[in-house]
Amino acid sequence: MSNRLIRTASVAALTLSAALLLSACSSSAPEDSADASGASEAAGTIVITDNHGEVEVPVDPATVVALDNTSFDTLEEWGVELAAVPKGVMGSAWPGYTDNEDVADVGNHREPNLEVIVAEQPDLIIGGYRFGDYYDQIKEQNPQAAVIEIAPREGEDQFEELKRQTEILGQIFDREDDAAALNDGLDAAIAGAKEAYNGTDTVMAVNTSAGQIGYLAPVVGRGLGPVFPALGWQPALEVEGATDDHQGDDINVEAIADSNPDWIVALDRDAAFAPEDREAGSEPADELLTNSEALQNVTAVQQDRIVILDPNFYLTEGIQAYTELFGQLEEAFSAA
Template identity: 80%
Template structure:
């Protein structure tokens, strides 16, 4: 009985050793095969769980909010929408090897197909084309990771950055970017006195538009993040990229202590700007209706970085919050 049991044990051990050797060795001249976990990562994009290749070979990106991050990490792109990128990312815009998808109003989606991408990062201005892009590129993974509606803008940007870090193997750098945003928000919040009223505006083609707290383009989410007291709240306000069309007199009547302005025209070359455009600071200070508001009288006008309208990513907001901290602290 003892002999039979010993033989069985020996046979089992021998089989295990053989299987182990087969699993760990590879034919001469070949590297052992990598596991699926080493080459893909499962992320949750705006549509659900997606298995995405890690460090994909051919990438197309359409979302302006991610270009700063990809450029920092030296991620090569096969195609981008150069017509909505201004001159912010010359590594992509000026490279003839990077194909041009055009703009979101009349995109050339065939350019994407021609590049035979492994990964397409869509969304943002190109969100309406998601289904079409997926249909045209059945062999590519298509994801959208731009900030989702009805979610906290800055949590969404951090989520976006974390996902990019997983895909492009830059998780430590993604963590640093997110921590930098958190620190900038905390600094700007501490610098605000909690009582001054704030008006956010958009300037374009010589006009001053109203950007509503929470929903207003670019600056709306800053209000809840910093606990700003709005100078004016308009029922039915929208996230229109030009701001809501209310009179400058209505802005003046709200008597804001601060005016923070997104200059929509500043990101474009002079020949590309709409007729009548002028710098935001000039428009506000020269407005007859605004002459007596505290923000103008005390020179408490903050104009965002000229490229903010094009970037709007984690780096852009980190810079904005740092700018706001400096302005409010100086006052």
Template identity: 60%
Template sequence: MSIRPLRTSAAAALAIGAALLLSSCTGNAAPEESAPAPEASTTITFTDNHGEVEMQSNPQRVVALDNHVFETLSEWDVPLVAAPKGIMGDVWPTYTDDDTVGDVGTHREPNLETIVAASPDLIIGGYRFGDAYDDLVAQNPDATVIDIAPRDGEDVFSELQRESTILGQIFDREAEAAELNEALDTAIDDAKSAYNGTDSVMGLITSAGKIEFAAAGSGRSVGPVFTALDLTPAIDRPAEDASHGDDISVEAIAESNPEWIIVLDRDASFSEPEPGSVPADELIAGSEALKNVPAVQKDQVIYLDPTFYVTEDIQAYTTLFEQMRDAFNAA
């Protein structure tokens, strides 16, 4: 297990020394008016995806790259010095519309120099920026770099709660983190209780005018919901593309005759969707092959929040489970 201790920058050491020297020279002189002191910090330890981390709580200069954390940081009024605005959509204008927040771009064409220029104390990497971890560590020796994104092969919802818990430690918001985790547990339990245990369910992902199959129990967004609620899949087969969905014909969907359909519209998250994109509800409602499927006939099609593909955070899943609870109860 690797241990990454807190690093104190040379600039910080010089600043501390200068302050001590100045205080010894001023004697009893009246103190000058100064900026408000930052929140008190303590040494904390936790384990991220690369090992044990030791750092000071309440860092002042934070870079966040993992989409799972933006909503929580925004709710907690945590300012950022840089963020990947190219993959944040219009969900967090506090960050994306603020010109003082450096733009790291996207994970496909990241501008890591923006991070260096921001002189961060903490970099929350991972998720789409997971491959940049080593570069972030090498380029920012005075920063603590962490990756707390959900790990492959682990339960997505426990991982999101782990992420909340760690953020609570870092920003001294442990009570708020516990509330987020409890809300997710409650939403899952309520949705599971509302489901009748037998109705077949189909998971779909739409993008660029196409309907794709979301395999039960795998991948992101729709897949993990099946495991959490013990849903009966209308088609039970492994995923070929767990992130973006697998090719499937509308005839195959119709043949499976699902009582419920759960749909993620990937394009809805972006202000400039892919060419040829069609809203998911129009695709499904306009399909001749699907018009007699029970889910369509009974209006039992659940559409994820339009921003879900961008967020995928603990708040988004909590809302989804609450939405499913209400739909199951109303059926």
């Protein structure tokens, strides 16, 4: 065979091999592309179950609006930048958001400016809690966004709900280990406070505002009600028909005195706000309780067993706030 024929055969063989290789690559490309696309979609979104049902939300969303006070501590701790918040109900608890002019102000839940949210074109809106009444309106106005409500649900265990909320936030912002650490911290704080309580001392929970004392009922009372079953507290007083009103139920100091609680735990609603923003007649909770003539013979007053919550508790009420509260209670009850 001539050299020319050998070269021609070799070229033909190489061409055929190349064609077969290209054909193989071409036939497998759609499957590889589909796999890659599916992996991207799986990494880009996640389906969570919020207070309304299943919702597909973006993972680590670019533009976030948050309205739920119980989520702010976690978001701030994880360095989540927010496009808009309701500065009117945040007091001075989160200056990183409220003092930042780049963060738009939705106002307060009584007269919110929901157009502010629309203008930010968010990918994710964390609604609910004080803004629960606006859920449908917010969804309608922001069709491009995933709108979720993950605040503790009424009738459910408060602390399991806070852990659920934290777990969902961990999934959304790719901070699942951090979320687990927060949940473990809450469990440990509850266990410590429960161990410090002797199981027999009676406890009265109250809140104070504008110089008035409100009754916070076991289980249902705002903020402190759920602490009773969690720690096995013996209530000093149980009032039929008690509510979860944010101001507490009306009670006269004589009723508190007659119940003679061993402990008084107080939520000072005014303390979270600057003096000029407080209601007329406001007085620090410790002074209001200890200076009351009617309460002078109460065991809690005589033995200095009054626990005043962190001033910002009324605003925060998230997993960090309760973890700190249980630590505070453990310290107080252990020292008694």
